[in-house]
Amino acid sequence: MPTTTLDNKEIFRDSVATISKEGKRNYINPKKPKGRLYNLRTRFSIFYLLVFFSLPFIKVNDEPLLMFNVLERKFIIFGMVFWPQDFFIFGIGMLTFIVFVILFTVIFGRIFCGWACPQTIFMEMVFRKIEYWIDGDSAQQKLLRKMPWNGEKIRKRVIKFVAFFSISFIIANFFLAYLISMDQLIQDISHPSEHIGTLISLLGFSCVFFFVYWWFREQVCIVVCPYGRLQGVLLDKNSIVVAYDHKRGEPRGKLTKENNFKVKDDHDCKCTDCKGDGGCKDVVQKLEAIGQPVALPVHGDCIDCAACVKVCPTGIDIRNGTQLECVNCTACIDACNAIMTSIHKPEGLIRYASDNSIKNGVKLTFNRRIKAYTIVLSLLIILLVTLLVTRTDLDARLMRTAGMTYTAMPDGRVANLYNLKLANKTHKDIPIHLKLENIAGEISLVNSVNPVVKKEDYKALQFFVKLNRADLKSWKTPLVIGLYDSTKKIKTITAKFIGPEIYN
Ligand code: SF4
Ligand code: SF4
Numbered sequence: 001m002p003t004t005t006l007d008n009k010e011i012f013r014d015s016v017a018t019i020s021k022e023g024k025r026n027y028i029n030p031k032k033p034k035g036r037l038y039n040l041r042t043r044f045s046i047f048y049l050l051v052f053f054s055l056p057f058i059k060v061n062d063e064p065l066l067m068f069n070v071l072e073r074k075f076i077i078f079g080m081v082f083w084p085q086d087f088f089i090f091g092i093g094m095l096t097f098i099v100f101v102i103l104f105t106v107i108f109g110r111i112f113c114g115w116a117c118p119q120t121i122f123m124e125m126v127f128r129k130i131e132y133w134i135d136g137d138s139a140q141q142k143l144l145r146k147m148p149w150n151g152e153k154i155r156k157r158v159i160k161f162v163a164f165f166s167i168s169f170i171i172a173n174f175f176l177a178y179l180i181s182m183d184q185l186i187q188d189i190s191h192p193s194e195h196i197g198t199l200i201s202l203l204g205f206s207c208v209f210f211f212v213y214w215w216f217r218e219q220v221c222i223v224v225c226p227y228g229r230l231q232g233v234l235l236d237k238n239s240i241v242v243a244y245d246h247k248r249g250e251p252r253g254k255l256t257k258e259n260n261f262k263v264k265d266d267h268d269c270k271c272t273d274c275k276g277d278g279g280c281k282d283v284v285q286k287l288e289a290i291g292q293p294v295a296l297p298v299h300g301d302c303i304d305c306a307a308c309v310k311v312c313p314t315g316i317d318i319r320n321g322t323q324l325e326c327v328n329c330t331a332c333i334d335a336c337n338a339i340m341t342s343i344h345k346p347e348g349l350i351r352y353a354s355d356n357s358i359k360n361g362v363k364l365t366f367n368r369r370i371k372a373y374t375i376v377l378s379l380l381i382i383l384l385v386t387l388l389v390t391r392t393d394l395d396a397r398l399m400r401t402a403g404m405t406y407t408a409m410p411d412g413r414v415a416n417l418y419n420l421k422l423a424n425k426t427h428k429d430i431p432i433h434l435k436l437e438n439i440a441g442e443i444s445l446v447n448s449v450n451p452v453v454k455k456e457d458y459k460a461l462q463f464f465v466k467l468n469r470a471d472l473k474s475w476k477t478p479l480v481i482g483l484y485d486s487t488k489k490i491k492t493i494t495a496k497f498i499g500p501e502i503y504n
Contacts, residue, residue, distance in 0.1 A: 017315030017325065018218060028218060028315040029141040031307075032132050035334025044115060045125035052118070056177035061427040064181045071179075074456070080388075081425045081456060085395045089387045096380040101227070103373040105234040109241035111352075113228065114328035119212075119220050122171065124313060124329060127164060127213040134160050138310065165210050172205035218314045221327050231324055237355040238367060242328045244319045244350050245358050249302035252319070301345050308332035308350055318350055394430060394453065395423035396483060398493045401462070406498045413466045416497050417446075420461040424453040430485050434463065437492065438480040441467040465497060472499040 020026045058065040060079030067076040075082040075090065082090050104112070113120055134156055135141045147153050176198070177185045188195035212220055221228045235241065302319065309317045311331040316323050318332050337347040356362040401417040409415055424430050431452045434443045445451065446462040453459040465479060477497040482489050 016222065018222065026315065027145065028313060029138045029145070030128075030313045030315075030331065031138040031310040031335075033311045033329075033331035033334050035337060037330040037334050041115060041330065042125060045121045048116065048121055049126070053174060056174055056182040063427050064183075066178060067181050068179055069181075081427070083395070083423060083425055085423055086391065086425070089384070089391060092380065092384050092387060096377065096384050099373060099377045099380055102234060103370065103377055105227075105231070106236065106239055106370060106373060109235055109239045110228075110231060110326070110328040111240070113221065114242075114330055117327075119225070120327055120329060123213060123217060126167060128313070130163050130167075131160065134163070161214075164214050165206065168209035168213065169202070169206040171209050172202050175205055175209075176202060218325070218327075222314065222325050228324065228327070235322065236369065237359075238362075238365070240352050240354050241322050242318060242326060242330060242333060242350065243322065243353045243355065243358055244302075244308075245348070245353065246300075246319070246321075247358060249300040249319065249349050251300055252302035252304045253299040254304050301340065301349050303339065303343060305339055307335040307339050311335045322355065392491055393424070393426045394483065394490050395425065396491055396493050397421045398481070398495050400495065400498070406500065407464075408500070409466065413468055414472065414497075414499050415464045415466045417462065417464055418495060420463065420493075422453045422459045422461065424455055424457055424459075427455050429454050430490070432459075432461075433484040433486075435482045435484060436465065436479065437482045438478070439467065439471055441465060441471065443481070465495075467497060467499075469499070472497070475499050475501055 015021075018026045018028060055066055056064065063079065063081070064076055065079055067074070069075065073084045077093075101112075131141070135144055144153060144156060173185065180188075180198070185198070188198035192199055306317075308319070309315075309332075311334070312318070313329060313331065314325040314327060316325045318326060333350045333352075336350040340347050340349055354362075398418055398420050401419055404417055407415040407417070420434075422432065429452050431450060434445075436443060442465070444464050444466065446464070448461055451459060451461055465481075467477070471477075475498065477499060479495045479497050481493050481495065483491040483493065
């Protein structure tokens with residue numbers, strides 16, 4: 001009986017491979033993967049790690065290329081500084097990213113998890129490789145685990161501990177550099193006594209990474225990662241995932257002389273009496289004895305060697321169908337391809353494919369769900385680009401001073417007092433000049449001459465607008481004020497000027 005996703009008996013879904021019946025942790029020691037996809041992933045991960053460890057050193061206009069300073073609520077993405085005032089843009093950006101991830105997952109499944117997720121890259125391409133190097137392959141690792149604490153075990157565990165903790169410490173440094181910038185990190189480390197907080201964070205992050213890669217491992221993907229847990233609602237039967245071709249593989253059977261016989265007259269066998277265990281010879285004899293037509297069962301291409309299970313880092317059997325635990329690491333594809341080659345069968349019994357393509361031979365189509373996501377994503381991208389293009393370098397909020405109406409001046413003019421709050425989002429200082437654009441009058445700053453808004457800083461200004469009574473046409477006169485730097489106009493702001501009631 002095939003054990004595919006649509007099989008009625010999905011008992012395998014009642015348990016998790018990494019948890020024993022007693023509720024204890026089943027530690028997975030996957031066999032070292034080998035093959036074309038593993039080599040490709042290794043090369044990709046080298047490139048990935050180079051980028052990960054280089055980005056914090058790259059600067060644009062003397063600022064980091066990327067920075068996610070949550071504490072100071074300051075984010076720099078590809079040199080663009082985002083402040084709390086830009087939260088709306090940031091929110092739309094996050095929403096766009098989430099819809100992109102959903103659309104990507106609907107079509108390509110968990111390809112991100114296998115190829116680009118930092119957890120998989122560090123676990124499988126860094127820590128696991130070191131583990132193979134120190135402890136040996138799966139069988140030796142299991143032996144070592146069961147071994148009493150002798151010289152060899154202590155030596156290997158100490159080397160592994162030092163290696164794992166050192167790498168966790170390095171990752172923690174770079175992780176922190178993405179949060180507070182590499183310059184700040186170096187400065188903090190150079191003066192440790194003044195920056196105890198940074199040192200505590202470093203140690204904390206190092207311990208978390210060490211715990212994850214030493215012990216917690218695949219549990220991150222299975223029980224913690226929200227993206228992994230959302231797969232159940234994101235994937236559909238047309239999503240491309242790492243899948244076992246049960247039509248080709250079943251009924252599986254060990255590769256023995258008995259099991260490897262061919263179908264008589266090229267008939268597909270409909271008989272399930274043998275349960276795929278190769279016991280069909282008896283059935284055939286029985287059928288022949290009572291004169292029934294006989295079609296010998298064809299055993300599928302799966303020889304039940306379990307090579308695909310042994311390499312799986314989450315300990316599952318992909319032949320049971322798509323499962324939440326599968327991180328699409330492709331190790332089982334490589335393992336099965338090697339087996340298929342050795343028994344002279346075509347590769348691809350386990351491959352990237354959709355459930356629909358395996359069952360019905362249907363290719364991926366631009367279905368309604370994909371169309372809907374694409375439309376939403378396109379609209380969000382248009383909105384995001386518009387917001388980014390129209391985003392100004394200087395944020396200005398102008399308000400009349402609370403509790404005041406107008407002041408009648410001795411020279412006959414009328415004055416209003418305003419408060420202006422400025423935020424400079426750029427990497428350079430901006431000198432500010434204010435100019436009345438729609439009416440003759442004077443702007444006089446309070447306690448400030450030639451104000452400058454420092455880079456990435458705020459400035460509060462207070463100023464009077466003084467107008468001739470003759471120019472006031474109503475008790476509320478609209479004002480247009482231009483904000484200029486030394487060379488050009490940066491922004492236009494508007495306000496209301498309050499005058500005496502008599503001018504209504
Ligand atoms: S590696 Fe291939 S042949 Fe072996 S059990 Fe897995 S699916 Fe079957
Ligand atoms: S079944 Fe296991 S080995 Fe295969 S892709 Fe999924 S996680 Fe990797």
